[in-house]
Amino acid sequence: MHNVDVENFDLRFDRLTLADVSPQRMQDEAAAIFELFLRREAEFGVHPSVVIHYPDISDRSDKGFIGEAARYIAAQADSLASAGRALARIVVLTTFGDLVGPSLVAAGFNPILIDMPAGPDHTYAFTFDPMPTERGLTLYVEAVNEADEKIRPAFILKLTDSQGRLHGGACGSIHDRGGRRYAYLATMTVAAEAARGTGTFLAEELFRFLRDQGVSTVHLGTQTAAAFYQKLGFKVVHRLVPGMRIRTTGGKEIRDDLVMLAMDL
Template identity: 50%
Template sequence: MATIKVGTEAFGLGVMTQADTPREQLDSEAMAIYQIFAEREREFGFSPDVVVEYPPTGEPQTSSFLTDPFGYIATRVAELEKNRPISQIVVLTTYGQQLLGPLSAAGYRTVQIDMPAGPDHTYAFILDREIQATGACSLYLEAVNEADDKIRPTFVLKLIDSDGRLCGGACGSVHERDGKRFAYLATLTLAAGLPPATGTRLAEVMFETLRQQDVTALHLGTQTAGRFYEKLGFRVTHRLVKGLRTRVSSSGQHLTDDLVMMTIAIAQT
């Protein structure tokens, strides 16, 4: 296990890839890191001006959202508009191939999100309803196939403190397309209370790990960390929902974060 220093503190850093670690262990290590991420996500709320829903997709052949997306959404909008008008609908999904025909026909703007190492058929569908009524809000629907084998982790970095405690890490997948290798970052997170710049140092090591695998570009989506990734050099490719998440900074300032898709070139120059 390597060691990285942040200020006066030293952390152990374990690096695992599909080349040296069984897939089941990668899955387990990634899940432990995700649990830290889920805990940190509790620090964020959702904007009161965005209704967030996760349509059921457990059985794709019988899911009303997947078999009749226009009808499903129309029913939800009618129910929600008993309380507030809906001015915009945004659907982010990895079932884009199934939804493309019906939602395009219904007037939704189609945004294909190309992440070569991420979930296939990732699309955003956006409908601006031109409703200017007071109190209008947006409806955001997210439907992701979590069982997609392509997004199973092929790399994991885990950060261990001096007491042997897991205190963060990063995980994602690497895949090849057209002779080039790309990466998708599923999670990069830290436990609360670590020294400033720990996240940046972890990201730098991740970049170097991916370069060693001949990765040329890294993609991700985030609701809560766009500013952090922009400081690392990522650029926004799609800004899908403005002000989706809210939080209070350490100085007491109320901040909002957009749902964005991002990328960075990491090949050696």
């Protein structure tokens, strides 16, 4: 722990790992950072050309997404079509690729392996273009196991003020594969009231920490912050849904893509 000055705003900076605190403390800290992240995400809308659907991943029946993915998604598409909303593209992002892949591939979906050694296993994107056109509707289906044991937080970085209010944080997991060490950044965010430069400071401290841990490559996915991460040096590995999210800044409409990113440290 130490204090830092971000644009003359005094904050306490903490780094936590499983060597420092209990797994439960790590989970609680990660939950607080994720709650802040959700508040910031609420500032972004979904573009009218995109419909987002989150299946119930606890439903393992033959009527659920995991039980029979192709039939489940066809029902979603039929529902949209009956409302006069024909689909041009379907994109599925899931950590259950091993379970739903056979059904989706048999139905004509294109499988895309998203290889993140420190991220969830069996992460895939599946795409299908029933009516290819740049102006059509995209159905985005996300089925991700956030409780995956593999991605339980191994590190927490956080910035708090003198009253203990969270101004920013980052958390994720670290794993080894093939003689190299990788990190998966589950969440990184800053509060709306955070001083200018807080996000960049947090990112730089994150990279310093990961290098100290011997990490060679870090992966993440984002719907709203691709431009920020690219400025830091991340490269787009997969661009899954262009223009998915929307926000207005200075009277100008800005659209953000759903992308998967990677950076070598």
